[in-house]
Each structure stands twice: as structure tokens, then as C-alpha cells.
Amino acid sequence: MDISTVLGLLLGVVFIIGGILTSGQIDSYVHIPSIIIVLGGTIASTLASFPLKNFLNTSKVIKKAFVYKEILPDEVIGEIINLANIARKEGLLALEEYAEELQDDFLQKGIMLIVDGTDPELVRNILETELIFLEERHMDGQSIFETMGTYAPAFGMIGTLIGLINMLKHLDDPSMIGPNMSVALVTTFYGSILANVVFLPLARKLKIRSKSEVLVKELIVEGLLSIQAGENPRIIEEKLKTFIPPELRKNYREHLEREGV
């Protein structure tokens, strides 16, 4: 569960409703047809912008912004050093048994490649291609939300233009000018909220999640290649430590010890 996404969205809604309540009543701001124009238009243009497959994928991508089990880089370093120690003492083949228990598919796949005696150049090639396309797929997900974040204000403005054009055609009853314009502005209001409270924050969150997931996988690639090259576990440790911020550099030591190495 990603607390900051949930909390951020909730707080955003709370502050806006709070702002509304201090200046008026909530029902001036709820206008179903306006919601339909803005949200519907945004979804329609997003649908036209992406292949159906990517579009339908959105629900999965949203889930990722809310439910996210972070893989801690310091734990991964600990795990890789364990692997390096095993490989040193019992040989590369001993890693196979260990790999079966691992939850991380990428790490597991990498170990199997090493155990199979694959050429180091090919191991790097396969794992890095995997990483590049993982990043690309992540970017596909982000870009849907970024795109929605640009369409939402645009449809907000289109809705307001619809309201204004209609209002200006019928200025007979001056007492209706204000309320009509008020309704016209509601779509711009919705468009801004959808973009700035929902779509853009989700796009940014996914981007950062992707970056940290890729970082962990780069760590794994570097570590596995060092293990395959038979490097000293202490050197591997030294190398991998540079991937993480100084304040985390003590943590993985504890993981190591907890796992009794």
C-alpha cells in the first residue's frame, strides 16, 4: 500500500471541499453533465491516442500507484553478497538451489543464466535488454496519465466555451447570466482538479516508482555479472554500495547478519 498516494489524493480532495465550504455550498460545484463532458472527453481522446491494449491496461497501472511493495536496494545488496559468498565457497552451481526460493523473477532468471554457463556478454545483453523494455513498458503507463493530464484541462475549457457560447446567445434574462456563467466555469474547475489532483500526481508517482525499480534491477545486473566473473564478495560489496545513499549503507549489513552470513 502506497500511503503517500492515498493520503495525497485524500488531502487534495479535503482541501478543495474545505475551500468550497468556506466560500459557499457544495451543490454549486456538483454538475453531472459537466463531469460527463470533462471526464468523458478526456477518456475519449485518450482512447483515440493509445492502442486499445494500452488503454485497457490503465487499471493495472493505476493499481501500481496505490499498491506497491517496494524492493529495498539495501536488502537486494545483502542478498547478492550472500549469493557471492555461496558462489565463492560452493561454486556457481550451488546457486541454483538458492535461486528457487527467490521471489524476484529477474534475479532468479539472472542466476539461472549464470548457472547454465551462459556467456557473460550474453547474460549482460539479455538482462539489459530486459531492463530497457521494462522501462519502455513503464513509460507507456506513465504517458497515459500524462496525456490525460493535458486533455482534462482542455476539455474543461471546451466545456466552459460551450456554456459561454450558449449563455451569450441568450442574454434576455439578466438574472440568469451569473448562474449560467457559474455553470460554465464548473467544467474548467473539474479539468484543473482532474489534472492537478489526480492525473499528473499519478504520472509522477509512476515515473519515480519506475526509476527505483530499474535502479534495483541495475544493481542486480551489476552484482550477477560480478559473481559470474568470480569477483571477491568484498569488492562486489564496495561496488554495489555506491548505488545507494550513504544513510542506507549500514542497513544492508544488518540484513547480512540477520541472514547469518
Add this chain to the structure above:
Amino acid sequence: MDISTVLGLLLGVVFIIGGILTSGQIDSYVHIPSIIIVLGGTIASTLASFPLKNFLNTSKVIKKAFVYKEILPDEVIGEIINLANIARKEGLLALEEYAEELQDDFLQKGIMLIVDGTDPELVRNILETELIFLEERHMDGQSIFETMGTYAPAFGMIGTLIGLINMLKHLDDPSMIGPNMSVALVTTFYGSILANVVFLPLARKLKIRSKSEVLVKELIVEGLLSIQAGENPRIIEEKLKTFIPPELRKNYREHLEREGV
């Protein structure tokens, strides 16, 4: 047929017309001279921005956003592994016969280069140059729509300015101020719709289509070079699998079996 493009455009129009009908009558929003200024101006500036050849090409490019036969990467992987198996068992020359039946020009051209015994470096050079210029030509198509997506709102604003300037010159009859301003705003309305419902979604769709087409071709280049190098089909499989998302990695196996390998 690209369902999402058609559906997205249709839904966009439906939501906007729906929005219009809930607040007024459709005829306030239909103003032929305004359509002519916005669409005509956009087309004129686009014409000035691109060589005539590219501009006339637009119709072909539009077709691509609507009618699109996706080449599935998993099918292509299956096909390449078949080729690798044939090359292994019967030699590279046996691929010629197989190639003649292929529909993909790029794959066919690549196989012919291999069969002709072209130097591997030259094969990569030729196929990659082909890819680079394919991408460039795709980008030419996208950029026409992106450009139209920036001109349309600009001409919307120019049209509104024309209306406003005229209206402000003749304020004699106050009862006409509203309707005149209403007409003035219609061009901005058209500009926003053209950009956000038509041009920008089409530009984005073409961009993504191009990316997935290039991906498949990169797959083919990688596969053909591995076949030429006489690599083991299992290794080729392992390499190419990394190009596609994990959920597709089982599919190509089925293709393989269906083709009886």
C-alpha cells in the same frame, strides 16, 4: 481497423454534442464561416510549413491511424525461431524458399541478404539504416498532425479576435453584443476541439504505432543476425523473449507449436 481510434473520435464527438444539448441548442455551435477560418487557416499554415509532398501524404498517414494490421511481436519471434531451426537443420540456403512465402517485406529482405552470403556487418548496417529512415518517415507523418494541433487553437484565437474587434467597433445595438461575442467564441471552440479531439490524438496514436512497428523490426534484425551467426535456436529464443512483456512470452510458444515445430 483500429477500434480505439474510431471509438475515441466518436465518443469525443458524442460527449461534446451531449454537453451542448444539455445546455442549449446545437445550432448556436454551428457556424460555417468559423469552421472555414479555423480549418482553412490550419491547413494553410500547415501547407506553408511542409513540402507539398509531405502535405499530400497526409491522407495516407491518416489511413494508418485508422486501419492498422498490428504485427504481433510474439508471432514474429515464433517465425524467427522457425527460421533458426530450418537454418540449423538444412542450412542458410534453405531459408530462401521459406522467405518467398513471407508477407513482411523487411523480414524477407533480411533473409535474402543472409542467403546471398552478405557480410554480417553489412547486413546489420543495411537493416539498421532502413530502420532509422523508416522511423524518420514516421516522424514526418506525426509532426504534420502535431503541427496542426498547434495551429488549430491559434487560428481559433485569431477568429475570436476578428469577431471581438468587429463587435467592439459596433456597440450601437447592445442587444447584439451577446450573440456577436457568442459567434466570436465559436472559433476558439472549434480550434480546441480540432486540436484535442482530432489532431493531437492522431499524432499520439501514430507515434505509438511507429514505436511498436520499429520494435518488431528491431526484433527481426536481432534475430536474423543471430541466425546468420549460427546461434542455437534456444539462445535466440532467450534473447528475443526479452523484447516482449512477460505476459506475452508464452504466446509465441503456441505459435511455434501450431506451426508444427
Add this chain to the structure above:
Amino acid sequence: MDISTVLGLLLGVVFIIGGILTSGQIDSYVHIPSIIIVLGGTIASTLASFPLKNFLNTSKVIKKAFVYKEILPDEVIGEIINLANIARKEGLLALEEYAEELQDDFLQKGIMLIVDGTDPELVRNILETELIFLEERHMDGQSIFETMGTYAPAFGMIGTLIGLINMLKHLDDPSMIGPNMSVALVTTFYGSILANVVFLPLARKLKIRSKSEVLVKELIVEGLLSIQAGENPRIIEEKLKTFIPPELRKNYREHLEREGV
């Protein structure tokens, strides 16, 4: 003569004048002092932004967007294959005679370098540096128009602010508010038109022209180096064909035949 530039500019003006005539009279939109502020201000700031030399060069650059003799890549391929055939049959020195008749300075220079027996690495180095700086000079030209395209709307707004500030200071005569505001808006109108009908389309046209000119020159570099390396004309053909779109690939064959090879 670049028909699309001329046609695009003409059509843009026609559509705008058409739009004006359907809603009012042309004389409300002609205001000499406004033209002076917007065009003068744009030119002044552009002058301050660029060295005098680049600025004075603008007229030459404009000419390029209107009068442009496209060098067709398929013709160039044909020419290079001719050269390759001559070099094959009669030796590299035989190219000198042929080169003297060529109109393309770049191709001529390249051939002379080869005929002089210059080291291939140096030939590539010289021709590619030439290309890089050609692109840079092209970009200088484009960026003047892009810059004008950002200053024009800014001075449009400055002009409108001047008009508004003055109008607001003198609200004594209500009957003048409308006409005064109308005049104020005219500068914004001019700024938008200059940017979207003139400067930005010209900048884009120059960019695309540059790209296709550079493409042809890259073709020449690749071709000349292959000739110098003594490659088979058929291989050179295969290589260079990848630079051009499939639909043009038959054309150069015709050029070849016409030239009797």
C-alpha cells in the same frame, strides 16, 4: 519555386480576410501604428538577439523558403552508382573529368578528395565536419524565424496593454470604450497572424528543407566512401537504397537507364 510555401501563405491571408469580410469591414482591422508596434518591436528584439551578420542574412534565408531547387535523393543515388561504375572500370582517377561537370559542390569536393588520394579517414572527417557546420548554419537561419515567432505575439500583447492602459485612464466617453478596445486588440491580432501565418511556418519549412538537404549529403558521404573503398556498385546500391522511402526505390533505376548505364 516552393509552391507549398507560397500557396500556404496566400491561403492563410485569404482565409483571414474572408473571415473578416463575413463579420465586418476590412478597415477595422487595418491600423498602421499597430502594425508598426508589433512588426517594429519584433524586429528590434530579434536584432538585439542575434549578431548583425546573422540578422542581415535573414533575407537570404527567406529566399530559401520560397525558391528551392530540391535535389532528389533518388537522382543522387543514380549519380553515385554511375560514379561507382566508372571508378570500377576506369579507376578512381577517371572520376576527375566527370566531377568537373557536376553542379553539386559538395559531391564535387568529395570526388576531388578521393581523386587526390586523401586518406579515407580524413575524407570522412572533412566531409562530416562540413555537414555538421552546414546543419549549424541552417539552424541559425531557422532560429531567427522561431525567435520572431515568439516575439510577435509578445509585442502583440504589449501593444494591447498600451491600448488598454490608455483606454482605462480615459473612460469619460463611454461611446469610445468599444472602439478603443477594438484598436487595442488589433495588435494581438497582428501578433498572432505574424507568428502563425508567417514566422512559425517559415521556421518549420526551413527545418524540413535542412533535414532533406542533409540527408542527401549523408548519402553522398556514404556513397563516396564506398567508392573509395572499391566496393561493388551493387552493394553500394543496396546500401544507399535504404536511405530513401520504398516508393522512390524504383525511380533511381530509371535515372540510371536514362543516363545509359
Add this chain to the structure above:
Amino acid sequence: MDISTVLGLLLGVVFIIGGILTSGQIDSYVHIPSIIIVLGGTIASTLASFPLKNFLNTSKVIKKAFVYKEILPDEVIGEIINLANIARKEGLLALEEYAEELQDDFLQKGIMLIVDGTDPELVRNILETELIFLEERHMDGQSIFETMGTYAPAFGMIGTLIGLINMLKHLDDPSMIGPNMSVALVTTFYGSILANVVFLPLARKLKIRSKSEVLVKELIVEGLLSIQAGENPRIIEEKLKTFIPPELRKNYREHLEREGV
């Protein structure tokens, strides 16, 4: 203490309050609910955009923009030349003692790697990876402020829309239109100030600080590798001098002399 940050923020506030006082009273511009909408909304969307960890880190990052002990590149050059002289005269091992007194962790770590006899390629690899991830972490900090700088004006506009929609619904009392609109505009005012006086300047300051910190560390990497390679201190001096502006190139000489070398 970073004087320019403190002074800049103070002056910004002073000029704005000054501007307010020349045209009206300060209390028209203080409206607690508006502050809550703009600041609260900005914080909420920023929270949703970043992982909780990064968000909580902001206070540390802010501190960095205010309190900053600049490490002068000319001092570092002096220090490295001292190290080079020691290494020359007494051998690489003699650096260990010297390193223990150093305050710069990065320089210290680098020296220890050299003293341990680590392979030069690995030393470069470790130190450069360290640098890359340091830069990434800096960028995480900057991007929080940049993001806040885009959300603040957006929530300013959302607040103004809330105010306008409410005001337009209740136009019964014309005497309240002005004051209500005044209140509505206050949120836009807050949003602009937060972005342009606080968030964007802080983001830019952090960016520049990061650049100069990374520059010093690049200097150290270059210097340490030269020391390890046993290069002549004079050559090292010549190399490192190019990293700093000419006017600083005499300063480090003084540092050298002060330290008695």
C-alpha cells in the same frame, strides 16, 4: 549560510508588501482559507506525486538551500597537488595517514581505495557510480520543488475558480461582487508568489549547488586517478586547472603555499 537565498526571499517579500502598501491595505491580501487551499493543495498533490520517503526528505533539502558550506574547487586542487607531492616522495601508502584528517568523505574514500591497491579501472568505476547516484539524489530533491512550483499556480487557479463559481451563483447583492471577486483572486496571487518567490528559486538554487558539488567531485576523481597513475604533480596541476575559471587559477597556488608545499 547561503546569503543570497535568505536575501532573495526577504527582498521578494519586502517588494511585494511594499507594492501592496502603495496601493492599499495589507489586510485585503491576507485570507487564511485561501492560504490553506493553495498551500494545502500543493502539498497534497506533491505528496501524491512522490514516495513518502522523498517527501519527508524535503526539510533536509530545504536546509541545503539555506545553509551551505561551499567547497572551493581551488582549495581542492591545492589539496590534491599536496597529495600528489606526498605520493611522489613517500609512496602511495603515505597517503593513508593524511587521508584520516580529511573532512571530505568522498576524497577520503577515494584515497583509501588507492591505498588499498584497488585496480584503477575499479576505482574510477566506484567513484563515478557514486557521483552518478549523488546527482540523481540531488535531482530528486530539486524535482520536489519544481513540482511544487507547477502545482502552486494550479491550485491558485482552482481556488479562484471556486470563488468565482460561488460569486456568480449569488449576484443578488451587487455591492458584494467586487469584494467577492477580490477574495477569489487572492488564491491566484498566493499561487504565483509561492511559485515565483519560493519554490522555483529554491529549485534553481539546489540545481546550481548540485552542479558545483559534482564539479568538485569530478575534480577529485580526475586528480586521484592521476595520483594513482603516478603522474607528475605539475601535469596534474595543469589538468585540474582547466576545471576552474581563469580568475581562480591563482588562488589555489596561495593555498599550496599556505600549507607550506
Add this chain to the structure above:
Amino acid sequence: MDISTVLGLLLGVVFIIGGILTSGQIDSYVHIPSIIIVLGGTIASTLASFPLKNFLNTSKVIKKAFVYKEILPDEVIGEIINLANIARKEGLLALEEYAEELQDDFLQKGIMLIVDGTDPELVRNILETELIFLEERHMDGQSIFETMGTYAPAFGMIGTLIGLINMLKHLDDPSMIGPNMSVALVTTFYGSILANVVFLPLARKLKIRSKSEVLVKELIVEGLLSIQAGENPRIIEEKLKTFIPPELRKNYREHLEREGV
């Protein structure tokens, strides 16, 4: 003296004052408190955005946009060919004497490195690092003006918001609405002018100056390395000519002759 900067700024001011005089009196547009808010706020936020050192450097940077002695690339090519001829005839050491008379520090430094018999790889390394950091320092200067160009309109809008909020609070005297709003708009007017007439043109001018200064220095690096490698002056000439536009390629010949070589 850079005529185009001076002329551009002067003309910009002239056109704006001209525009003001055709529509009203100059004193409606002069409002000291507004100047203080816009200029003061811009300076304050710029101060907060940059280290004090960079900020104080601005005056030097401004000077560079006005007073600029262009080093002509064709003259430099002539000079390098002279050097190459001397080196050929009298040996590399003979360059020392010649170097002492040179005004260009960079060229002088490069020659001294060659005369000292420095390793070519190190010469390139030192001169290119010098170039990279020169470019970085140039960019620091430009980015101050670019930043001011974004803050100025923002503070223009903040000033206008201050004026509007105050005006709307006090609508008692309708005759003051116009003049008050007029004053409010003056800050937006100042912000636009500062950005589009002063800051952005200066930023662009500095950028282009930097590019041409770096070009000349790249020329020098290429030339010196060729001299050190003992290349034929004719080949060096051929290489360096590609750095400059065709119309300048005859000029340097004249320089050569004038210098009697």
C-alpha cells in the same frame, strides 16, 4: 561594441514609446511603484535562484552582450596555417617565440603545451576540458538572463493581481475603476517589456556569442593537434576550412598573404 544589441534595445524602446504616443500620453505608463515591484521582485527571485557570486557576475556578463570583439574564424585559420608553416620549416620549438606575441590566451596556452612536448592525448584532454568548462561558465551567464526573463512577466502578473484585488475591494467610486485598473495593468506591461525587450534578447545574444567563441576554440584545438602531429599545412587548411561557411573560405587566404606567407 556590439551594434545590433544597442540598436535592437534602442529601437525596441523607440517603437514602444512611439506606440504609446500615438494612443495617449507617456505619463499614464510611468508608475514608479510598479517599476519597483516588477524589477525588484525579478531581482530578488533571481538572487534567491543563484549563488551570490554568479549574481554579482551579471554586470560583467551584460558587458559582454554590448562590448564584444569578435574573433574571426577565418583570421584564426590564417594564423594556424602560419604556425603550421613555421613548425614545418623551423620545428615545433620555433613556435614559442611566435606564441609570445599572440593575444589569444587559449591559442598561446595550446602552443606552450606543444612546445613543452606534452603528450598529444594530454594536450587534447587539457584543451577540451578547458572548452567544456568555458561553455559551462557561459551557460551560467545566459541562464541568469533566461531566469530573469521568466520572473519578470510573473512579477508583472503579481503586481497586476495586487492592483486588481485592491481595486475590487473598493468599488465605491465608479469613476476610479478605470484609472485603478489602468495602474494595475502597468506592471504586466513592464514585465512583458523587461522580458521581451531586455532579458530574453540578451540571453539569446549571449548564447550565440558563446557558440561562436567555442567554435573558434574548437578550430584552434583541431589545428594545434594537427600541427603537433606534423600534418601538412595544406591538409590542415583543408580540414579547418570545413569549420567556416563557404563565403568566408576565401577571406583567410587574404590574411595569409597580408602576413606575407
